Amino acid sequence: MSNTEATEKVHEAxxxxxxxxxxxxxxxxxxxRSIADAIEENSEAILEANEKDVRAGEEMLEAGEYTxxxxxxxxLSESKxxxxxxxxxxxxxxxxxxxxxxxxxxxxxxxxxxxxAVPIGVIGTVFESRPDALVQIAALSxxxxxxxxxxxxSEASHSNRVLYETIVEATEDAPTGWAQQIEAHEEVDxxxxxxxxxxxxxxxxxxEFVSYIQDNTxxxxxxxxxxxxxxxxxxxxxxGMAEEIAFDAKVQYPAVCNAVETLLVHEAVAAEFLPDMVAxxxxxxxxxxxxxxxxxxxxVDAATDDDWDTEYGDLELSxxxxxxxxxxxxxxxxxxxxxxESIVTENADRAGRFMRSLDAASVFHNAxxxxxxxxxxxxxxxxxxxxxxxxxxxxVGLEGLTTYKYHLxxxxxxxxxYAGEDATPFTHEEFDGEWSPGRRSR
Amino acid sequence: MSNTEATEKVHEAxxxxxxxxxxxxxxxxxxxRSIADAIEENSEAILEANEKDVRAGEEMLEAGEYTxxxxxxxxLSESKxxxxxxxxxxxxxxxxxxxxxxxxxxxxxxxxxxxxAVPIGVIGTVFESRPDALVQIAALSxxxxxxxxxxxxSEASHSNRVLYETIVEATEDAPTGWAQQIEAHEEVDxxxxxxxxxxxxxxxxxxEFVSYIQDNTxxxxxxxxxxxxxxxxxxxxxxGMAEEIAFDAKVQYPAVCNAVETLLVHEAVAAEFLPDMVAxxxxxxxxxxxxxxxxxxxxVDAATDDDWDTEYGDLELSxxxxxxxxxxxxxxxxxxxxxxESIVTENADRAGRFMRSLDAASVFHNAxxxxxxxxxxxxxxxxxxxxxxxxxxxxVGLEGLTTYKYHLxxxxxxxxxYAGEDATPFTHEEFDGEWSPGRRSR
Numbered sequence: 001m002s003n004t005e006a007t008e009k010v011h012e013a014x015x016x017x018x019x020x021x022x023x024x025x026x027x028x029x030x031x032x033r034s035i036a037d038a039i040e041e042n043s044e045a046i047l048e049a050n051e052k053d054v055r056a057g058e059e060m061l062e063a064g065e066y067t068x069x070x071x072x073x074x075x076l077s078e079s080k081x082x083x084x085x086x087x088x089x090x091x092x093x094x095x096x097x098x099x100x101x102x103x104x105x106x107x108x109x110x111x112x113x114x115x116x117a118v119p120i121g122v123i124g125t126v127f128e129s130r131p132d133a134l135v136q137i138a139a140l141s142x143x144x145x146x147x148x149x150x151x152x153x154s155e156a157s158h159s160n161r162v163l164y165e166t167i168v169e170a171t172e173d174a175p176t177g178w179a180q181q182i183e184a185h186e187e188v189d190x191x192x193x194x195x196x197x198x199x200x201x202x203x204x205x206x207x208e209f210v211s212y213i214q215d216n217t218x219x220x221x222x223x224x225x226x227x228x229x230x231x232x233x234x235x236x237x238x239x240g241m242a243e244e245i246a247f248d249a250k251v252q253y254p255a256v257c258n259a260v261e262t263l264l265v266h267e268a269v270a271a272e273f274l275p276d277m278v279a280x281x282x283x284x285x286x287x288x289x290x291x292x293x294x295x296x297x298x299x300v301d302a303a304t305d306d307d308w309d310t311e312y313g314d315l316e317l318s319x320x321x322x323x324x325x326x327x328x329x330x331x332x333x334x335x336x337x338x339x340x341e342s343i344v345t346e347n348a349d350r351a352g353r354f355m356r357s358l359d360a361a362s363v364f365h366n367a368x369x370x371x372x373x374x375x376x377x378x379x380x381x382x383x384x385x386x387x388x389x390x391x392x393x394x395x396v397g398l399e400g401l402t403t404y405k406y407h408l409x410x411x412x413x414x415x416x417x418y419a420g421e422d423a424t425p426f427t428h429e430e431f432d433g434e435w436s437p438g439r440r441s442r
Numbered sequence: 443m444s445n446t447e448a449t450e451k452v453h454e455a456x457x458x459x460x461x462x463x464x465x466x467x468x469x470x471x472x473x474x475r476s477i478a479d480a481i482e483e484n485s486e487a488i489l490e491a492n493e494k495d496v497r498a499g500e501e502m503l504e505a506g507e508y509t510x511x512x513x514x515x516x517x518l519s520e521s522k523x524x525x526x527x528x529x530x531x532x533x534x535x536x537x538x539x540x541x542x543x544x545x546x547x548x549x550x551x552x553x554x555x556x557x558x559a560v561p562i563g564v565i566g567t568v569f570e571s572r573p574d575a576l577v578q579i580a581a582l583s584x585x586x587x588x589x590x591x592x593x594x595x596s597e598a599s600h601s602n603r604v605l606y607e608t609i610v611e612a613t614e615d616a617p618t619g620w621a622q623q624i625e626a627h628e629e630v631d632x633x634x635x636x637x638x639x640x641x642x643x644x645x646x647x648x649x650e651f652v653s654y655i656q657d658n659t660x661x662x663x664x665x666x667x668x669x670x671x672x673x674x675x676x677x678x679x680x681x682g683m684a685e686e687i688a689f690d691a692k693v694q695y696p697a698v699c700n701a702v703e704t705l706l707v708h709e710a711v712a713a714e715f716l717p718d719m720v721a722x723x724x725x726x727x728x729x730x731x732x733x734x735x736x737x738x739x740x741x742v743d744a745a746t747d748d749d750w751d752t753e754y755g756d757l758e759l760s761x762x763x764x765x766x767x768x769x770x771x772x773x774x775x776x777x778x779x780x781x782x783e784s785i786v787t788e789n790a791d792r793a794g795r796f797m798r799s800l801d802a803a804s805v806f807h808n809a810x811x812x813x814x815x816x817x818x819x820x821x822x823x824x825x826x827x828x829x830x831x832x833x834x835x836x837x838v839g840l841e842g843l844t845t846y847k848y849h850l851x852x853x854x855x856x857x858x859x860y861a862g863e864d865a866t867p868f869t870h871e872e873f874d875g876e877w878s879p880g881r882r883s884r
Binding site (some may be wrong): 017018021022105107111113120121199200214215218220238241244245248252253333347348349351352353355356357359360361362363364365366367368370371372376377378388389390391393394395403404405406407408409410411412413414415416418419426428436437438 | 459460463464547549553555562563641642656657660662680683686687690694695775789790791793794797798799801802803804805806807808809810812813814818819820830831832833835836837845846847848849850851852853854855856857858860861868870878879880
């Protein structure tokens with residue numbers, strides 16, 4: 001595929017996006033259900049293509065290029081395809097993020113301003129390995145009325161191609177070109193340069209990968225690079241509770257971004273808290289590294305400066321004893337990644353200070369950092385997690401794939417009426433009402 | 443000032459931002475009122491500095507480098523300073539954009555998730571000529587709890603320096619370093635590179651200037667480059683109303699971004715509508731250019747292809763006759779700048795189609811494009827206008843300078859409880875409640 005082809009695909013997506021903004025909720029949901037059905041009906045061809053990817057992956061594994069985990073993630077099965085189809089059906093069942101009137105304000109008699117939720121337009125996505133990612137991203141985009149450019153990893157190219165074709169065939173009633181697939185690496189660079197055509201990028205993958213995207217485009221990026229999360233055990237913590245939370249936050253699933261990487265312990269409770277905690281972690285095979293004051297109390301390896309800035313993503317944890325709540329805040333401000341931070345304390349004022357002072361997407365009081373997740377937050381399907389502060393922050397649901405438009409309904413209103421010496425004043429009164437063309441609600 | 447100094451200033455702002463997030467509404471408003479008082483008390487020194495800028499500006503005017511309009515915008519007076527002080531007081535009186543609980547959801551018994559409005563952090567601003575811009579931007583930033591980097595135009599450097607010092611002295615009780623001034627052009631480039639420290643950029647100025655900023659930074663930019671707005675006179679328009687709206691949209695204030703640049707007229711009404719409309723424009727000295735079909739009806743100069751993509755910002759207008767509503771939508775999609783588009787029609791369905799199909803921040807029915815403005819929309823002080831679709835769109839009020847944080851209040855809750863075979867289900871129930879540390883609302 002030449003770059004010209006990639007450019008054309010983006011332009012096609014752009015045209016489709018304008019049409020898609022006018023497609024009814026019912027039609028979008030019908031299209032989603034027909035994707036789900038097609039995936040099940042087409043399972044033989046999908047599994048055959050997947051088999052090719054898995055075989056190639058196993059060769060790479062033998063050559064030491066891929067890990068077993070990567071090959072496992074690649075592999076589809078009849079039952080996995082059923083799960084994927086069900087996931088698409090559940091997206092269809094979610095509340096429509098579009099068309100809602102977010103606010104309504106009378107500016108003057110018969111002059112009414114509505115803020116209406118609309119799709120963003122064209123979403124560019126780049127993701128790695130798992131072929132179910134392609135289906136999930138396509139489904140979320142369609143539900144939210146956005147056209148989408150899909151770029152999967154080369155390791156899943158056969159599976160992705162058949163899944164993409166299945167999706168396109170199943171959505172022939174949707175605006176042509178709403179989903180586009182690009183496959184070559186150079187096409188990603190073409191996409192990154194098309195900031196007039198693509199409205200938002202959602203990269204998924206390693207933090208190096210997300211950083212590369214962020215550094216090479218003018219398009220807004222929704223994503224997160226790192227999850228360096230902390231649990232702070234305060235001087236006024238319930239130590240039993242603290243042990244449970246710190247354990248859950250690390251051990252329940254260490255590979256994810258909302259797992260804790262550094263445990264901060266107030267010096268007033270370090271001697272009492274650390275021995276049991278460390279024993280508990282060691283039973284679960286957590287590799288521990290501590291600062292000097294931690295090592296005064298328990299026998300663990302010495303932490304280096306790098307440890308405070310490392311996302312282990314594994315059964316590893318660094319521990320630091322701090323002098324005060326202020327010290328904990330300072331450490332997190334210096335080393336955290338604005339993702340999720342938790343304090344364990346029985347003192348509400350101290351919890352408040354911690355939560356207000358930290359600049360992180362999620363700040364928790366007496367709860368495990370692992371709760372930072374779109375499903376647990378009740379946002380429905382998770383589009384991604386954002387560590388940026390603009391547009392959407394923390395776990396992002398379908399709402400993150402929408403923006404708004406102002407709709408003004410008038411009756412020949414002129415600005416001249418509201419300017420100059422005898423200016424008519426505005427009424428500026430909020431009211432409950434849904435926009436509908438030509439009909440004023442009040 | 444060296445680049446190291448600029449870097450230090452940004453770092454100072456970053457520390458101040460963390461403190462500022464904890465400053466109460468009362469303290470922020472007190473600081474604003476003391477800025478207003480200080481500007482009035484310090485008027486002599488401010489006017490003296492301003493005199494230097496004006497004199498230098500007049501020299502540049504004689505040398506043909508500046509326009510009279512620029513020199514006029516530079517000039518302050520005792521009464522203008524009074525207006526500026528009143529503007530700052532009115533910002534103090536606006537509703538606090540911070541601390542509000544935007545939504546509250548019970549995840550499970552005693553596990554409550556709150557979405558709380560917080561400042562964005564550090565805002566970088568670059569603006570031109572008018573010295574009141576510095577005060578307005580500083581006031582809006584302080585009100586919304588954000589630290590701010592201020593870079594004004596060199597033409598107002600003396601005024602800006604004294605105004606900045608006045609603001610800093612008046613806000614000694616606020617976190618030190620919350621407002622920073624940079625003056626050299628190279629420092630702007632330093633700032634543009636500090637995407638880890640600066641959370642949002644708000645450039646004001648020409649579209650070339652805003653484009654330059656957008657093209658040279660990884661920091662999200664809130665701004666607009668162009669305002670190419672259209673009025674479409676539909677076949678079912680009330681032609682009297684259409685004439686008033688099209689006149690107001692161009693003539694009431696042609697220099698602004700929400701003024702109309704191209705008038706589209708449905709061919710069914712062109713012969714009846716255009717003669718009176720053109721006579722009215724010509725009486726107001728509007729220079730007109732039309733396409734061939736317009737020139738079949740009225741005697742105006744020929745429009746070139748460039749006219750459809752030009753923001754005149756003056757008493758100039760291009761006119762095009764279109765075959766249909768679809769044609770109008772197509773023309774606007776090709777040439778508009780996603781700012782503000784208006785249809786005049788008595789047919790609600792056609793209005794709906796126009797408003798739904800166009801991808802613009804504001805879409806109007808039977809109203810002048812000039813209404814697209816934060817004050818008229820009732821947003822309070824206007825932070826800027828955005829033609830981007832991410833974060834904030836159209837006229838942006840103080841809310842555009844905020845983001846949110848998730849606050850989770852638990853009682854020792856672990857994710858392990860909600861995972862695996864015997865997973866406890868989440869309740870996920872929205873409720874009305876305000877976050878307050880340690881106190882669960884339900």
